[in-house]
Amino acid sequence: xxxxxxxxxxxxxxxxxxxxxxxxxxxxxxxxxxxxxxxxxxxxxxxxxxxxxxxxxxxxxxxxxxxxxxxxxxxxxxxxxxxxxxxxxxxxxxxxxxxxxxxxxxxxxxxxxxxxxxxxxxxxxxxxxxxxxxxxxxxxxxxxxxxxxxxxxxxxxxxxxxxxxxxxxxxxxxxxxxxxxxxxxxxxxxxxxxxxxxxxxxxxxxxxxxxxxxxxxxxxxxxxxxxxxxxxxxxxxxxxxxxxxxxxxxxxxxxxxxxxxxxxxxxxxxxxxxxxxxxxxxxxxxxxxx
Numbered sequence: 001x002x003x004x005x006x007x008x009x010x011x012x013x014x015x016x017x018x019x020x021x022x023x024x025x026x027x028x029x030x031x032x033x034x035x036x037x038x039x040x041x042x043x044x045x046x047x048x049x050x051x052x053x054x055x056x057x058x059x060x061x062x063x064x065x066x067x068x069x070x071x072x073x074x075x076x077x078x079x080x081x082x083x084x085x086x087x088x089x090x091x092x093x094x095x096x097x098x099x100x101x102x103x104x105x106x107x108x109x110x111x112x113x114x115x116x117x118x119x120x121x122x123x124x125x126x127x128x129x130x131x132x133x134x135x136x137x138x139x140x141x142x143x144x145x146x147x148x149x150x151x152x153x154x155x156x157x158x159x160x161x162x163x164x165x166x167x168x169x170x171x172x173x174x175x176x177x178x179x180x181x182x183x184x185x186x187x188x189x190x191x192x193x194x195x196x197x198x199x200x201x202x203x204x205x206x207x208x209x210x211x212x213x214x215x216x217x218x219x220x221x222x223x224x225x226x227x228x229x230x231x232x233x234x235x236x237x238x239x240x241x242x243x244x245x246x247x248x249x250x251x252x253x254x255x256x257x258x259x260x261x262x263x264x265x266x267x268x269x270x271x272x273x274x275x276x277x278x279x280x281x282x283x284x285x286x287x288x289x290x
Contacts, residue, residue, distance in 0.1 A: 172200075177248055203251040
């Protein structure tokens with residue numbers, strides 16, 4: 001009676017599994033379900049040894065409670081370890097059950113493919129990560145590099161601006177010198193003194209003063225018998241000397257400092273020099289002055 005009841009129970013379980021396999025949606029789920037059904041059918045034959053999750057031969061009359069595939073994914077076995085007590089065997093008269101006799105030798109859990117893949121993936125993820133200290137050091141290095149780059153860029157812009165302003169000031173000073181020299185060639189000497197003006201943010205200053213030979217390292221001879229070289233410094237007691245020194249300066253503000261470009265030239269009165277040359281030629285005699 002009990003055997004017939006057990007067979008009917010197994011047949012009902014088989015039909016339920018088949019219906020579950022047909023209702024499974026994805027192809028992978030259906031194939032997995034069929035494999036489990038075949039494994040359970042092969043292990044349900046009386047007297048045939050089956051293998052549980054711990055890969056030990058078990059003498060059982062029905063399929064194990066845990067499918068074989070669960071062992072590869074790291075599922076726990078129902079077999080006890082050596083340190084634990086063996087489970088109580090169910091009564092022989094209970095329908096649909098069979099006594100599972102586990103071997104006394106205990107084997108360690110095998111390393112399944114799923115657990116090894118997951119462990120390897122975790123190791124890879126852990127190897128690719130960065131610690132907080134490494135991130136802080138990288139951010140500090142990046143900040144120092146950015147600060148140096150910004151400082152270099154600001155310094156380059158400042159140098160470029162200073163060079164541009166200095167070039168503009170040099171052009172203004174050269175233009176003022178050209179004006180003074182052109183007026184001297186036309187016979188118009190600049191007035192003695194200092195004149196100031198402003199142009200485009202630049203302070204212009206033109207200073208005209210008599211040329212002093214002592215500044216050039218020359219001294220005026222004191223012996224009249226040696227000649228009178230002072231004729232170029234003054235003509236007939238005139239207050240306007242023929243030799244002049246013209247200094248042009250262009251200044252501008254560069255932050256808190258004042259930058260300056262300075263040009264110096266010399267000018268002379270051509271008419272006064274022409275008046276002195278004939279008198280010098282008459283005193284020296286003909287043919288001595290070329």
